Amino acid sequence: MTQSVVVQVGQCGNQVGCRFWDLALREHSHVNKKGIYDEALSSFFRNVDSRRSVGGSCDITGGRIQSLKARAVLVDMEEGVVNEILQGPLRELFDSTQLITDVSGSGNNWAVGHWTYGSAYREQIVDQLRRAAEHCDCLQCFFLIHSMGGGTGSGLGTCVLKLLEEEFPEVCRIVTSVYPSAEDDVITSPYNSVLAMRELTEHADCVLPVENQSLVDIMNKIKHMSHSGKPGSVIKKDSAIISGQGGVSGAEKPFDAMNNIVANLLLNITSSARFEGSLNMDLNEIAMNLVPFPRLHYLVPSLTPLYTLADVNIPTRRLDQMFTDAFSKDHQLIRADPKHSLYLACALMVRGNVQVSDLRRNIERLKPTLPFVSWNQEGWKTGLCSVPPVGHSHSLLALANNTCVKPTFMELRDRFAKLYRKKAHMHHYLHVDGMEQGCFTEAISSLSSLIEEYSQLDATKDRLMPDAARLNIAT
Numbered sequence: 001m002t003q004s005v006v007v008q009v010g011q012c013g014n015q016v017g018c019r020f021w022d023l024a025l026r027e028h029s030h031v032n033k034k035g036i037y038d039e040a041l042s043s044f045f046r047n048v049d050s051r052r053s054v055g056g057s058c059d060i061t062g063g064r065i066q067s068l069k070a071r072a073v074l075v076d077m078e079e080g081v082v083n084e085i086l087q088g089p090l091r092e093l094f095d096s097t098q099l100i101t102d103v104s105g106s107g108n109n110w111a112v113g114h115w116t117y118g119s120a121y122r123e124q125i126v127d128q129l130r131r132a133a134e135h136c137d138c139l140q141c142f143f144l145i146h147s148m149g150g151g152t153g154s155g156l157g158t159c160v161l162k163l164l165e166e167e168f169p170e171v172c173r174i175v176t177s178v179y180p181s182a183e184d185d186v187i188t189s190p191y192n193s194v195l196a197m198r199e200l201t202e203h204a205d206c207v208l209p210v211e212n213q214s215l216v217d218i219m220n221k222i223k224h225m226s227h228s229g230k231p232g233s234v235i236k237k238d239s240a241i242i243s244g245q246g247g248v249s250g251a252e253k254p255f256d257a258m259n260n261i262v263a264n265l266l267l268n269i270t271s272s273a274r275f276e277g278s279l280n281m282d283l284n285e286i287a288m289n290l291v292p293f294p295r296l297h298y299l300v301p302s303l304t305p306l307y308t309l310a311d312v313n314i315p316t317r318r319l320d321q322m323f324t325d326a327f328s329k330d331h332q333l334i335r336a337d338p339k340h341s342l343y344l345a346c347a348l349m350v351r352g353n354v355q356v357s358d359l360r361r362n363i364e365r366l367k368p369t370l371p372f373v374s375w376n377q378e379g380w381k382t383g384l385c386s387v388p389p390v391g392h393s394h395s396l397l398a399l400a401n402n403t404c405v406k407p408t409f410m411e412l413r414d415r416f417a418k419l420y421r422k423k424a425h426m427h428h429y430l431h432v433d434g435m436e437q438g439c440f441t442e443a444i445s446s447l448s449s450l451i452e453e454y455s456q457l458d459a460t461k462d463r464l465m466p467d468a469a470r471l472n473i474a475t
Contacts, residue, residue: 113155
């Protein structure tokens with residue numbers, strides 16, 4: 001069994017991470033009734049007996065659960081969120097060696113996070129990453145969670161990503177990046193996002209982009225449904241997606257429901273690594289099968305179902321409907337419609353009592369409606385995990401390498417250009433040691449070339465490729 005380490009950077013990264021650990025514990029306790037430390041738990045948790053060690057903690061490889069510690073490194077240059085986690089119900093999951101905090105924050109400035117704090121905390125971050133890696137028997141993946149709009153998440157988050165590549169070049173790096181909405185209250189978020197984009201394009205193996213606005217839209221739809229009064233639309237308060245209990249202080253926070261959706265994305269993507277199934281999908285296989293061009297590694301996630309109905313007597317959504325939902329724009333975690341763009345590849349990660357035949361049947365049913373690039377018509381990767389999320393009979397995560405990310409990147413470029421034309425707020429960045437104006441031009445150039453690569457692929461969408469000419473054999 002393999003292990004993975006979660007690296008949470010910045011306020012958003014730590015709030016999402018907090019929900020991930022809360023829901024992961026709930027999921028494992030639902031399955032692990034005997035309290036035995038098993039291989040499933042070992043993928044994200046260590047079993048520690050602090051009584052048997054001097055000046056530290058001793059890992060127990062089998063037997064009963066003593067004290068679980070998360071395989072995680074928590075980084076934030078403001079200590080507020082991390083302190084809340086340490087005062088909440090998850091406090092036993094972390095020890096002080098896993099936390100790296102400061103007090104002043106990055107002031108919504110990518111350069112401060114990347115250059116100032118990146119150099120000040122480099123050694124400490126590398127030490128914690130190495131320590132987390134040393135506790136693993138077979139380290140398979142680093143999951144980095146951060147946001148793009150602020151200073152610490154975008155700046156220090158991408159600095160940590162570079163450190164991961166330098167220190168552990170053979171270990172897969174999967175990044176969950178939360179993109180700001182156009183109405184974001186951080187005025188400099190377009191600068192921060194575009195500067196971070198260059199680092200993600202250069203140093204990540206896979207990026208799972210999640211848009212704030214998309215999460216807000218999903219929550220509004222769920223709220224509207226639950227208040228519609230229609231029979232069978234009462235939504236359960238304590239479901240796997242909308243947990244009634246926050247992981248921080250016991251009371252639900254305003255963003256918990258949105259963060260739960262992102263946490264469930266991570267639970268589903270790691271389900272095959274944690275539980276048995278008839279068709280296991282290795283985390284390394286995601287990048288191997290879904291990324292035909294190294295730079296085009298942005299995978300659009302969609303999740304279904306997004307809520308649990310209160311009435312257990314109402315049949316859960318039919319299996320076929322779940323597959324249809326995964327390709328509708330209402331279930332995408334960025335505002336995009338993949339069915340009207342070009343697929344380079346697609347992964348389907350199914351959980352619950354689903355047969356391989358159900359999976360194949362739905363792929364064959366949907367295939368004619370999904371435009372795949374001509375040279376990868378069979379570009380499907382599938383995984384079947386037998387353990388469903390808590391409160392559901394089955395669930396589906398789709399990861400699409402699709403040109404539909406292009407409008408999100410173009411919108412980001414336009415918002416960057418509006419600020420950059422006036423050189424607004426640039427002096428805050430250029431005052432930082434290590435930051436030069438060239439960083440801005442390189443970042444926007446990198447983003448523009450990424451958009452151009454997607455455009456070139458889009459241009460092939462309606463062009464049928466003729467079969468290659470065959471050699472005539474003389475008879």
